[in-house]
Amino acid sequence: MEETKADASGPTPEFVRLLTASQSAMYAFIVSLLGGVNDANDVLQEANMKLCRKCSEYDPNQPFLRWAYAFARFEVMACRKRNQRSRLVLDDALLATFAAELEESSDDADRRLKVLETCMERMTPRQRELIAARYGRGEAVQDIASRLSRSQNAMAALFYRLRKLLADCVQSVIGNEVRA
Amino acid sequence: MSKEHPSFEHLCHAVLEGTADEVQLGQFRARLRADEGQRKTYAEQAQIHALLTWQHGRAAIPALSFLSPTDVPHQPKILTFRSRRASPLLQAALVAGVVLMVGLAFWKFADQRRTPASVIVAKGVSVDILASEGSPYQVGERVVLEKLKMDRGSLRFRISSGAVVHVEGPVALEFVNPMRVRLLRGAATTDVGVEAKGFVVDTASATVLDIGTRFGVSCGDDGATDIVVLEGEVQVYRAGQPKTPETKLASLYGGEAARMTTRDAKIQRLQEAALHGDLLTIRGLNAPASDVVSNVSDNIKKANFYRCYTIVPGGMGEGAPASLTRLGHNKLGWRVMPGQPFPVELVGADVIGTFQGEVIRKPLSDINIELTRPCAVYVLFDSRAEPPDWLRRDFRNTGLRVRSGPWWPNLVATQNLQPDRSGEINIEHSVWRKDVPAAGTVTLGAMTPKQNVNPYAMYGIAVKAL
Numbered sequence: 123m124e125e126t127k128a129d130a131s132g133p134t135p136e137f138v139r140l141l142t143a144s145q146s147a148m149y150a151f152i153v154s155l156l157g158g159v160n161d162a163n164d165v166l167q168e169a170n171m172k173l174c175r176k177c178s179e180y181d182p183n184q185p186f187l188r189w190a191y192a193f194a195r196f197e198v199m200a201c202r203k204r205n206q207r208s209r210l211v212l213d214d215a216l217l218a219t220f221a222a223e224l225e226e227s228s229d230d231a232d233r234r235l236k237v238l239e240t241c242m243e244r245m246t247p248r249q250r251e252l253i254a255a256r257y258g259r260g261e262a263v264q265d266i267a268s269r270l271s272r273s274q275n276a277m278a279a280l281f282y283r284l285r286k287l288l289a290d291c292v293q294s295v296i297g298n299e300v301r302a
Numbered sequence: 303m304s305k306e307h308p309s310f311e312h313l314c315h316a317v318l319e320g321t322a323d324e325v326q327l328g329q330f331r332a333r334l335r336a337d338e339g340q341r342k343t344y345a346e347q348a349q350i351h352a353l354l355t356w357q358h359g360r361a362a363i364p365a366l367s368f369l370s371p372t373d374v375p376h377q378p379k380i381l382t383f384r385s386r387r388a389s390p391l392l393q394a395a396l397v398a399g400v401v402l403m404v405g406l407a408f409w410k411f412a413d414q415r416r417t418p419a420s421v422i423v424a425k426g427v428s429v430d431i432l433a434s435e436g437s438p439y440q441v442g443e444r445v446v447l448e449k450l451k452m453d454r455g456s457l458r459f460r461i462s463s464g465a466v467v468h469v470e471g472p473v474a475l476e477f478v479n480p481m482r483v484r485l486l487r488g489a490a491t492t493d494v495g496v497e498a499k500g501f502v503v504d505t506a507s508a509t510v511l512d513i514g515t516r517f518g519v520s521c522g523d524d525g526a527t528d529i530v531v532l533e534g535e536v537q538v539y540r541a542g543q544p545k546t547p548e549t550k551l552a553s554l555y556g557g558e559a560a561r562m563t564t565r566d567a568k569i570q571r572l573q574e575a576a577l578h579g580d581l582l583t584i585r586g587l588n589a590p591a592s593d594v595v596s597n598v599s600d601n602i603k604k605a606n607f608y609r610c611y612t613i614v615p616g617g618m619g620e621g622a623p624a625s626l627t628r629l630g631h632n633k634l635g636w637r638v639m640p641g642q643p644f645p646v647e648l649v650g651a652d653v654i655g656t657f658q659g660e661v662i663r664k665p666l667s668d669i670n671i672e673l674t675r676p677c678a679v680y681v682l683f684d685s686r687a688e689p690p691d692w693l694r695r696d697f698r699n700t701g702l703r704v705r706s707g708p709w710w711p712n713l714v715a716t717q718n719l720q721p722d723r724s725g726e727i728n729i730e731h732s733v734w735r736k737d738v739p740a741a742g743t744v745t746l747g748a749m750t751p752k753q754n755v756n757p758y759a760m761y762g763i764a765v766k767a768l
Contacts, residue, residue, distance in 0.1 A: 142544065146356045153352035154345055158320045162352070211317055211327060216334055224345065238353050239566060254525045257358040258506030259486040260476070263319060278315040282347065288354075289346040 133177045140186040141173060146235045147187055148194050151224055155198045157211025168197040188225055195221045234292060241291035249284055256281065310340055317344075318351045356542060358506050358565065427477040432466065433458040449476050465498035467491070468583045478504070489520035491532070491583035507562040508551075509539040515556070518575075518584030530559040530575040530584050530610065532626060532633075541565045552608065557626035557657055559610035574598040574611045577623065577655075582633070591615060592652045594767050597672040611669070612655035618764050620644050622653045624682075624706045625760070636682070636762065637705040637728060645702040645733065648680060651766035658715065658760045669746045675767055677738050681746060682706075682731040682762035684715075692747035693734055702733035706759060715759045729759045737768060 133141070148169060152162045172193050180189055198217070202210055212220065242250060255261045261269075267277035313330045316322035322330065333340050426448035431439045436455025439445060450457075452471035460466045463480035473488030483490070484504040492512065494501040499514040505527040510519055515534020521527055529538060531554045538560060543549045551569040554560055559572035576591035577584055585591055591613055598611040612623060624634040636653070638644045654671070671679065681697055682704060683689060689699075707728030709716045719727050738744055749758060 146353060149356050150349045150352035153355070154348040157317050157348070159352065159355055160320060209322075209324075209327065211322075211330070212334075213331060216331060220341070220345065223341070235353055235357060238350070238357060242357075251524075253354060254358075254506065257354040258525045259474070259521070259523075260484075261486075263315075275312065278319075279311055282311040282315050285347050285350040285354075286343075289350045292350075 133174055136182075137177050137180065141170065141190070144187050144190050145170075148190055151191055152194050152198055154224060155195065155212065155217055155220060156201070161201050161205070165194065165197045165201050168200070169194040172197065191221070191225045195225075234296070237292045237295045238288060240295065241288050244291065245284075245287070249287075252280070253284065310343065314344055314347050318347060358541065427480045428462045429459040429477075431457065431459050433468075436471075447477050450474070461498070463498045463501065464495055465501045466493045466495070468493075470583075470585075485519055485521045487521055487523070489518060489584050491518040492516070504541060505562075507541050507565040507567070509541055509543065509545065511537045511539065511545055513537065516582070517554075520584055525564055527562045528559065528572055528575065528584075529554060529561075530572070530577075531556050532577075532582055532584075538562070538569060552606070554608055557610065558608035560608050571608045572610050573600065574613055576613045576615065578614070578617075582623070585615075592765075594674055594677050594765050595652055595654065595671060596674050597670075598654055599670050601668055601670075609657045611657075614653045614655070616650050616652060618648050618651040618653040618766075623655050624653075624762050625655050625657055634706050634709070637707055639703045639705060639730070640722075642703075645700075645704065647700070647702065648704070648733065648764055648766075651678075651680065651764040654763035654765065656760045656762060658713075668748070669763070671744045671746070671763065671765065672742075673738055673744060673765065674741050676740055678766045678768055679736045679738055679744050680764040680766070681734040681736075682764065683734055684749075684758040684761065685730040685732045687749065687758040689734075690747055690750060697734035697736040700733045700735050704731050704733065705729060706731060706762065709759075715757060717757065731759070731762065739768075 145166070149162060149166050152165045152169070153159055156162055156165065169190070173190055176193070180186070198221075202217075242253065245253070252266065255266050256263060263277050263281060264274050267274045270277070272280075308326065308329065310333055313322065313326055313333065316326055317330055334344060426446040428444060428446050431441055431443045431445070434441050434455070434457050437452055437457040439457060439459075450469070451474045452469065454471040456468070456470040458466065458468045461477070461480050461483075465481075467483070468491045469475065470489065473490065474486040475488075475490060476484040476486065478484055481498065481500060482502040482504065486506075490503065492501060492503065493516040494512045494514060499512065501512040503510045503512075503519045505519060505521045506525050508519075508527045508529065510517065510529055513535040515536060516532040517534070517536050518530045518532065519527060520530075529536065533556045535553055535555050537545070537553050538551045539545050539549050540551060540562075542565070551562075552560055559575045560569050561572040562569055574597065575584060592615040595613055598613065600611075602609075610626075612626060614622060617623075618636065620638055621635045624636050626633055636644075656669070673679075679697075680700075681693060683693060685703070705728040708726040709719070709729060711717075711719075711727060715729065716727050719729065721727050736744070746761075746763070749760060
């Protein structure tokens with residue numbers, strides 16, 4: 123295995139590679155604990171900075187992502203503390219439960235994103251257009267509903283089903299790979 | 303579904319979209335506590351929601367180049383991990399991989415200097431309105447904008463970083479910071495000048511880093527991104543990727559254009575780009591380009607070749623762009639002959655800008671122009687050159703003359719030319735015409751036989767409906 127442990131100079135190339143490859147998974151972890159994408163970028167930045175500072179403490183024999191999740195979780199807690207008056211989706215007990223469950227399921231983060239792209243290709247053009255409108259162009263769901271003359275509830279349900287479809291597809295593809 | 307007992311999918315969606323009220327949040331938490339299956343469902347939904355956001359580049363991490371001098375009053379403190387003396391190997395590794403990390407650190411510290419951590423940072427950037435037509439803003443007005451959405455009209459504004467942006471409705475963009483905007487829909491032409499070198503335009507499929515230039519980015523409803531460089535240089539990266547030499551997809555220079563159909567697609571040459579000739583701004587992917595020309599293409603097959611043909615609908619006249627040029631030269635325009643008016647027959651035609659054969663070091667081959675209706679096609683041919691067979695055979699010389707210029711010395715095409723009284727070098731072109739009775743494709747040949755060296759200016763093209 124390539125040497126990953128950092129010296130006093132800072133992160134090694136391998137550490138940097140691991141951290142870069144973990145960005146999407148860390149982002150997803152943070153979004154899950156925050157209950158949305160608001161503040162997720164800031165929390166990810168904080169976690170990245172802490173990880174870089176503590177890079178010499180990383181044991182390359184341990185899964186990187188699980189180690190990184192611990193920092194991300196801490197930064198989520200810090201963010202919640204800063205935003206005490208804001209809307210908190212999860213209470214402390216639920217957050218702890220979720221964090222533990224997500225940390226257990228940490229897999230190849232980069233692979234998950236690639237599989238998602240494959241699953242997107244399997245969607246119908248209309249489904250892809252909806253995803254592009256919401257996530258690519260940043261249109262609000264109510265605006266999309268209005269543009270397509272659909273009710274907001276119907277559109278919300280549709281997006282829920284699209285995410286479910288993608289989640290099932292990702293799970294299925296990764297499951298098949300593991301079995302193979 | 304009732305308000306008192308909303309479905310879990312409705313609650314879940316409202317939470318992720320940030321629209322859930324306190325009552326809904328309470329109901330949501332209660333369901334999560336009570337049901338492990340619903341916890342699993344929420345985790346799935348949140349993960350996919352986050353990964354889609356990430357995948358579409360909407361969670362891109364800010365990079366070092368974001369901050370303008372006006373936004374960072376003092377030099378930021380150096381982070382611990384940067385201040386230590388790094389080995390050459392480590393430095394190389396950092397350059398290759400984590401420009402990201404440095405950017406994050408810089409960003410964060412700069413941000414902290416601006417506002418204490420406990421204070422909410424005001425979002426949006428300050429812009430000065432320079433020109434407005436049918437937009438809600440007034441010329442001279444200074445406004446702080448976080449988002450801009452216009453269905454119609456046009457707007458030109460200067461961001462506090464110094465970048466001047468021109469947009470036309472329908473357009474939607476977000477101001478990430480004074481050195482970065484995210485184009486969600488429509489087209490934006492940016493002139494960054496010297497101050498805003500490093501300005502970034504994000505779209506769903508690409509990140510465009512400006513190296514000091516004027517360029518246009520257009521975002522289609524299908525998620526495709528067109529990038530047209532009018533002057534200078536830009537670098538193109540995949541959306542959401544850190545900007546490193548390894549992740550750079552292409553460097554584009556003045557007169558070049560490229561398209562990213564999706565974030566994961568291969569970058570490809572964009573053969574034609576529609577412009578507003580007077581403003582030298584791009585027309586968007588969603589905006590109608592030309593009523594008479596539906597496509598311009600050639601048969602050049604060359605790696606890393608991105609030169610494009612420009613179309614300015616109805617733009618033919620004095621000063622119309624003849625060619626977008628490279629390496630700091632002014633654009634070439636069409637001009638009247640001394641003491642003569644611009645030929646009336648040509649005025650108002652769609653003008654197609656070409657590029658010189660020397661950019662590919664051989665005479666240019668066929669150019670195919672797809673016409674949507676009966677048209678007169680004009681070829682503006684260097685008067686010094688012997689007209690090739692295809693031109694003599696298919697076109698007639700109208701006897702009209704125009705000039706292209708200003709040219710610069712030390713080119714193959716201008717080596718025997720002297721500046722005129724105004725000190726500029728211009729090249730005279732004869733105007734040839736062919737009437738095309740129906741929609742279809744017209745093919746124009748090379749300037750000279752393929753084995754010959756070509757010391758002349760490339761011909762220009764104009765098209766007018768009959």
